[in-house]
Amino acid sequence: MQLTSTYRSPWMTEELDEVRTLARTFFQKESVPNQERWAEQHHVDREYWNAAGAAGLLCIAIPEEYGGGGGTFAHEAVVMEEQSAAGDDAFGYSVHSTIVAPYIARYGTKEQKQRWLPRLATGELVGAIAMTEPGAGSDLQSLRTSGRLDGDAYVVNGSKTFITNGTHAELVIIVTRTGEEEGGKGLSLLVAETDGLDGFERGRVLKKIGMPGQDTRELFFSDMRIPRENLLGGVEGQAFTQLMEQLPQERLIIAVGAVRTAELAVEQTVAYAKERQAFGRDLMTFQNTRFVLAECATEVRVLRAFVDQCVEAHVRGELDAQNASMAKWYATEKQCEVVDRCLQVFGGYGYMLEYPIARAYAAARVQKIYGGTNEIMKELIARTL
Numbered sequence: 001m002q003l004t005s006t007y008r009s010p011w012m013t014e015e016l017d018e019v020r021t022l023a024r025t026f027f028q029k030e031s032v033p034n035q036e037r038w039a040e041q042h043h044v045d046r047e048y049w050n051a052a053g054a055a056g057l058l059c060i061a062i063p064e065e066y067g068g069g070g071g072t073f074a075h076e077a078v079v080m081e082e083q084s085a086a087g088d089d090a091f092g093y094s095v096h097s098t099i100v101a102p103y104i105a106r107y108g109t110k111e112q113k114q115r116w117l118p119r120l121a122t123g124e125l126v127g128a129i130a131m132t133e134p135g136a137g138s139d140l141q142s143l144r145t146s147g148r149l150d151g152d153a154y155v156v157n158g159s160k161t162f163i164t165n166g167t168h169a170e171l172v173i174i175v176t177r178t179g180e181e182e183g184g185k186g187l188s189l190l191v192a193e194t195d196g197l198d199g200f201e202r203g204r205v206l207k208k209i210g211m212p213g214q215d216t217r218e219l220f221f222s223d224m225r226i227p228r229e230n231l232l233g234g235v236e237g238q239a240f241t242q243l244m245e246q247l248p249q250e251r252l253i254i255a256v257g258a259v260r261t262a263e264l265a266v267e268q269t270v271a272y273a274k275e276r277q278a279f280g281r282d283l284m285t286f287q288n289t290r291f292v293l294a295e296c297a298t299e300v301r302v303l304r305a306f307v308d309q310c311v312e313a314h315v316r317g318e319l320d321a322q323n324a325s326m327a328k329w330y331a332t333e334k335q336c337e338v339v340d341r342c343l344q345v346f347g348g349y350g351y352m353l354e355y356p357i358a359r360a361y362a363a364a365r366v367q368k369i370y371g372g373t374n375e376i377m378k379e380l381i382a383r384t385l
Helices: 014-041 046-054 073-085 093-107 110-122 239-275 287-315 321-351 356-368 374-383
Strands: 127-130 146-150 153-164 171-177 187-193 200-205 216-227
Touching: 014 046, 014 073, 046 110, 073 093, 073 239, 073 287, 093 110, 093 127, 093 171, 093 187, 093 239, 110 171, 127 153, 146 171, 153 171, 153 187, 171 216, 171 239, 187 216, 187 239, 239 287, 239 321, 239 356, 287 321, 321 356, 321 374
Parallel strands: 127 171
Antiparallel strands: 146 153, 153 216, 171 187, 200 216
């Protein structure tokens, strides 16, 4: 049983079908066999990034003139869906391709785009974005990492935490306070090329409840010098506006992954319930099991319709912050609820990490935290009412 077999997202096209086939084949071959090993080493293989680039999956929505695929957000959504369908929670694709690269494509100078985007597209560079600090998370205006202009470079001091792709990142967009103004007015985005960069240090790999194969680290900056020309866009004090404009896309890609993971949980649970015997009959013959799965399947279909609506709006350039916040909040809440209810059907086996439903349960929890906590999402929604 597949929830997606009788439903086709209205934004899908024949070209996107081909992208889906490409992404599905890649993840099944290159990702699925390595999940356990990546979980043990707490990061994907560095070569995996190059393989993804060679397959044409990185920066698929970046213009071709800068080495990208020339697609739209819909292309990125398809790749994200197939990564989720493969049960891959280790590969930091969304951060690299749907967050870091778009910042450079949207706000970078022509020289910055030419310098960084082609290498992100091939996987020569792995991208990360450093927002959160030990004392500041969703409240971006409280960030304290500082960058003082000294001649032709910014001298950066501070630290960041919970950085996805922290192990391999060779290009990090750092939210930095470059001005004296309070709140968001003094923030800028500085781009650090980390190879051989003095004053740049990667901290420990953080042990998380879930997603053990995804490299999440702390980053430290001690009198780290970033060339003045690495100020994204070339103008100071623009970071808060840039972040607010780009966060809706980050929140939507989280919602895209959430709905596909929830669909997968239902598909896997239906298959299990039809095979598992209890009291001499299949679990699927029990009314409670059937009703639970009927409810989950319906909720996921409703969620899918809303997220699809948001994807269509974003491709048209019409997605607003309210709907992006709604999508992120509702999708991640439903993901956690549905995965939890599906795990219950598995009984004790659902608590064993050898079962995908257990790994999905552990990985789901952070969805309600990153990209802006769901409490922040509700506050943003409430402001529009």
